[in-house]
Amino acid sequence: MDAQGRGRADNIDPADQWVLNPHTGEYELRLTPSAPQSSVPSPRRPPSRGAGGAGGNAAAGRRAGAPGGQSAPGQQQSRETAPGRTVPGPRRRRGAPPPQEPLPGRRGRRPEKKKSRTKKVLMWTGGTMAFVLVGVGTAGYLILKHLEGNISTTDVGSAAKNGFSKDEAFNILIIGTDKRTGKGNEGYGDKGSVGHADTNILLHVAKDRTNATALSIPRDLIVNVPDCPTKQPDGSTKVIPGTDNVRFNTSLGQDGRDAGCTMRTVKEVTGIAPDHFMMADFNAVKTLTSAVGGVEVCLKHAVDDPDSHLKLSSGSHKVEGEQALAFVRTRHSFGNQGDLDRIKVQQQFLGSLMRKMSSSDTLTNPAKLYDLADAATKALTVDQGIKKVNTLKDIALELKKVPPKNITFLTVPVLDNPADGKIHKTVIVDPNKAPQVFDTIGSDVSFTEVKKKQQQAKDAEADRLKGSQSAASDVRVRILNGGAPSGSASQTLTWLQNQQGVTKSENAGNATADIGKTTLEYAPDQADQARKLAALMGLPGSALKPGKSVTNSQGLPAMTLTLGKDFKGAGVSLTAPTKAPDVEGKSTADKVQCAS
Numbered sequence: 166m167d168a169q170g171r172g173r174a175d176n177i178d179p180a181d182q183w184v185l186n187p188h189t190g191e192y193e194l195r196l197t198p199s200a201p202q203s204s205v206p207s208p209r210r211p212p213s214r215g216a217g218g219a220g221g222n223a224a225a226g227r228r229a230g231a232p233g234g235q236s237a238p239g240q241q242q243s244r245e246t247a248p249g250r251t252v253p254g255p256r257r258r259r260g261a262p263p264p265q266e267p268l269p270g271r272r273g274r275r276p277e278k279k280k281s282r283t284k285k286v287l288m289w290t291g292g293t294m295a296f297v298l299v300g301v302g303t304a305g306y307l308i309l310k311h312l313e314g315n316i317s318t319t320d321v322g323s324a325a326k327n328g329f330s331k332d333e334a335f336n337i338l339i340i341g342t343d344k345r346t347g348k349g350n351e352g353y354g355d356k357g358s359v360g361h362a363d364t365n366i367l368l369h370v371a372k373d374r375t376n377a378t379a380l381s382i383p384r385d386l387i388v389n390v391p392d393c394p395t396k397q398p399d400g401s402t403k404v405i406p407g408t409d410n411v412r413f414n415t416s417l418g419q420d421g422r423d424a425g426c427t428m429r430t431v432k433e434v435t436g437i438a439p440d441h442f443m444m445a446d447f448n449a450v451k452t453l454t455s456a457v458g459g460v461e462v463c464l465k466h467a468v469d470d471p472d473s474h475l476k477l478s479s480g481s482h483k484v485e486g487e488q489a490l491a492f493v494r495t496r497h498s499f500g501n502q503g504d505l506d507r508i509k510v511q512q513q514f515l516g517s518l519m520r521k522m523s524s525s526d527t528l529t530n531p532a533k534l535y536d537l538a539d540a541a542t543k544a545l546t547v548d549q550g551i552k553k554v555n556t557l558k559d560i561a562l563e564l565k566k567v568p569p570k571n572i573t574f575l576t577v578p579v580l581d582n583p584a585d586g587k588i589h590k591t592v593i594v595d596p597n598k599a600p601q602v603f604d605t606i607g608s609d610v611s612f613t614e615v616k617k618k619q620q621q622a623k624d625a626e627a628d629r630l631k632g633s634q635s636a637a638s639d640v641r642v643r644i645l646n647g648g649a650p651s652g653s654a655s656q657t658l659t660w661l662q663n664q665q666g667v668t669k670s671e672n673a674g675n676a677t678a679d680i681g682k683t684t685l686e687y688a689p690d691q692a693d694q695a696r697k698l699a700a701l702m703g704l705p706g707s708a709l710k711p712g713k714s715v716t717n718s719q720g721l722p723a724m725t726l727t728l729g730k731d732f733k734g735a736g737v738s739l740t741a742p743t744k745a746p747d748v749e750g751k752s753t754a755d756k757v758q759c760a761s
Contacts, residue, residue, distance in 0.1 A: 315542035321425025648679030660735035703738025
């Protein structure tokens with residue numbers, strides 16, 4: 166009998182059979198016997214030594230409810246727990262009859278306060294507040310881990326990371342395709358589409374988990390799609406040639422491009438590299454909204470759209486299934502009838518869904534959770550680095566830490582494409598506003614007011630920039646290329662010597678390994694030189710690394726400047742913004758908004 170069936174037989178809530186082991190921090194399945202057990206006792210473990218000896222065993226016996234520290238008849242445990250790993254057993258299902266006779270030793274004891282089932286399940290499904298796709302993996306793990314087999318994967322090679330780190334900021338590219346797969350989806354998307362990147366959200370979650378930003382990328386944004394290596398069925402790699410001045414949505418599906426090509430295009434456009442991707446089809450919206458009993462939406466005016474078949478009066482409505490999909494697909498009835506206004510509606514819908522999934526009674530029902538997870542995971546495709554349900558669970562639990570009020574929705578700032586003429590069909594990146602948005606996200610700066618958990622550390626880094634500075638002519642530095650574009654060390658050397666007067670600088674070639682962030686290492690007596698070079702180059706305090714000096718070609722002590730992957734060019738400041746720009750159309754997940 167499986168865990169769910171056994172739980173029903175014993176009036177035990179299946180959700181309560183997953184219990185937290187306080188010593189490992191993981192959830193483990195604990196089953197109680199559903200039939201009379203053998204009278205043959207299990208092998209006894211030797212008593213533990215020291216403080217956990219006989220006295221400890223006697224105390225354990227008393228806690229079990231037997232007088233004098235002995236097990237009560239008929240109450241012998243079916244399995245012993247290893248010393249030091251006490252794991253609580255499952256509780257009875259709510260509404261189930263109590264035991265015929267109270268357990269000995271329990272009379273007069275204060276009843277134990279029952280933990281809210283809602284809080285217990287939300288601890289697992291909390292990540293769904295941020296995004297439905299992440300919640301799919303979380304719910305699946307709660308019920309049966311074998312749901313992992315439902316998830317499809319795509320090997321995108323070096324475009325994605327090999328794993329997930331709980332201690333770092335992370336970026337996940339969420340893609341909704343317009344491919345007409347699944348029953349009842351014939352009327353949506355483009356007929357015969359190979360599955361283009363129709364809806365695209367770059368989700369950035371801050372390192373300190375105080376905030377997150379969901380950046381929507383318009384499908385009609387004109388971009389340059391870079392060359393893209395793709396894995397073929399026979400294991401070989403085929404490079405799909407890049408194309409310039411094309412719609413963003415062609416980064417997926419067109420000419421055999423996979424999600425890795427879309428990830429590479431995002432980096433090309435924003436400078437931000439997605440760590441992983443999650444992709445879903447139309448069925449995800451229909452299935453998940455039905456599973457939670459519908460999602461509240463609000464309309465400022467009535468809608469009767471002949472294309473999406475959405476027909477709703479003004480005001481609030483609860484939509485699910487086909488109607489929910491029609492709502493997020495509608496664009497000719499909102500705003501200027503373009504993709505940008507549809508993006509706003511989709512952001513409002515996601516915010517509402519996040520609020521619903523964080524409070525819905527549906528997610529406290531194990532049977533419904535299983536149905537939700539089973540159907541939804543079948544609509545999910547991810548990269549190899551996060552294909553395990555356990556990894557998806559980790560992502561969800563990290564997302565759960567972010568308050569909805571600090572989850573910001575915004576769209577890439579754009580302008581109408583002048584090449585379109587009078588009829589505007591596409592957009593281009595706004596060269597004045599977009600870079601500030603990209604830098605803010607890339608620098609892990611929040612678009613909402615938050616308390617920084619690591620403010621003390623940040624202040625210490627900033628203090629490194631304070632103090633006296635040496636003359637530029639006294640700065641001695643060796644320059645290494647540690648992941649910057651080819652030729653960056655040489656260009657920086659020329660710029661420092663000819664334009665900044667740092668004549669005692671030299672090119673030391675390539676670093677032994679690539680690094681993500683540019684660094685300047687210096688000895689304590691070189692701090693004034695480090696501050697001067699940081700001021701000239703626009704280096705943040707975090708780039709300054711107190712350490713050791715090296716010997717330059719003249720036999721004199723010098724600092725080491727290693728240009729990382731974040732290096733943008735000689736003379737281009739790397740100082741991160743301290744405050745996010747004001748972006749038009751920005752919203753947060755905790756606010757109710759009406760589509761217009």
